[in-house]
Amino acid sequence: MAEPTGILLVDKPGGITSHDVVARARRALNTRKIGHAGTLDPMATGLLVLGIGAATRLLTFLVGLDKDYLATIRLGVTTDSDDADGQVTARAAVSEVAAVTRERIAGGMTGLTGRISQVPSRVSAIKVGGRRAYDLARAGVEVELKAREVVISSLVLQDVREGEGHLDLDVAVSCSSGTYVRALARDLGADLGVGGHLTALRRTRIGPFDVRDAAAVPPGAVPAVDALVDALAAAPLRSAAEVASAVMPALHVDAAQARDLRHGKRVAGLTIDGPRAAAIDPTGRLIGVVERRGPEIKSVMNMPEEQHP
Template sequence: MAQSGILLIDKSEGWTSHDAVARTRRFLGTRKVGHAGTLDPMATGLLVLGAESSTRLLTYLVGLDKEYETVIRLGISTVTDDREGTATAVGDPYLIAKLSPAAIAAEAAKLTGDIQQAPSAVSAIKVDGRRAYDRVRAGEDVELPKRPVTVHEFELGEMRVERLSDAVTVVDIPARVRCSSGTYIRALARDLGAALGVGGHLISLRRTRVGPFQVTDARSIEDLDAAANPAAGDVAADPASFLLDPAEVARGLFPALELSEQQAIDLGQGKKLDVPDAPDAEIAAAIAPAGSLVGLVRIRAGKTRVLVNFPSGRGAAAIPAGGDRG
């Protein structure tokens, strides 16, 4: 039976997030696998997946801050704001030649902090019931409304001048971005190029962190394949050994509410608990004496309200939290 838990995957270029989920389902032997935020096929790096009842924990991971390493190319705009899209404009060679680290840094600073950002037109956002990318592919002009995002850090590396042809010269800049969930790194490249008057897009993108999760702790799809199909004489790895314990994940994200045996039973049935000594918390991880995650709760004025419960036991399907929701 499949085990509940969180799995960190280092996605390779060319894989879709759906591909990674499908391969993980096969590896873990369960259909119940989800993710806490996609990556474009061009992008590499960290995908946070949940299996079995831990898929319910993913809702609370989606909004975590993220960190990326990228290379921005100034001098060319594309329809997708990355190197996979058709070029729509090439910057003026005179303006490109005048680009300086100081000028680029000054415009990057304007894209740092709390900003209003228009997502890339080629995105999965729905416009009147249809994905924006479908409308773009159908030849429509799509301009998505701006939305608030936060760019905590937009750190630029050393600029490199690249001559692509006799007529086209570009400037490539490595960058590290730490941002809120929902930020489009492609849109940052687009907006930086637009502010400098030369256009811009991404030529590489790697997600290195999601909240407390680091890509250095992730496993590749190839690791999963090797574990499932060991070399002659080797023993296949237990898929559960690839999973992070949901209770430990929840402890790392939220304050812990340690339960008695009876409280764990009551909370599992959706009942409110009296916890007079517990401080108020919008989200707290309710942990059973044996160390399992019983649920996530809100604590106010010494009483709990269930946000979501997690079934115990291996292979149990996720169930909705019961009880009073008032």
């Protein structure tokens, strides 16, 4: 039986890790060769993109895609992880929270929109000296993470709800890869002088892929992790050619050009739009990803010839 190959979209339930989803996918599809194009925290839900079999080679071209999130930010309470999974480290006075108006919130969100410098959360997966920042934080090691430039294309306030000593803001975020929505919650709370953290997060889009098209646990299924195995086993895999053509221009080549590209040869007489393209053979299979080399093109990633369309 041929090894399954393709890209699988998954709507991750809350309360489990992205690694748990990968483990269930391995069980559902009976293969060990599965990777992902970016994780979600255990409390978060939403879209994960998994590469199955040879299609894991495509993941490197998917990890940098921009993303959409729906999030809830709680103002008035600070945690050591910038989200609800952490320990509360500070609470603002009720009078301070009451003084936070919609106008002030809008001003703070405007300051966090566009190209900004963001310091990642101390419990992020960034490596420091070969160790994950969250492992160092749990070990009590103080870590100073460097700021990085990210782009917040859109940060929209959808609702404000008053709680006991806090405000909950429902927001929609469109951002570049590498953005920490937890850090947005932290920084907005700090800017407003009351502190803040993230209480809910749902990823709804990665590049051209939407969570509405993802395999999901049926509503009310218990336990969700077991139901997830069934959902993943029944989910269709997207072909490497379909996915690659969705994130970069498609370049259709003839049989001779396909053979040369698969053998690592440079091919003349072809043009591509942009820095790279998905080379598709006459049968609809993905040959690989190609880039320009002077007047010629060359594969920078090849798929196995035995793949299925």
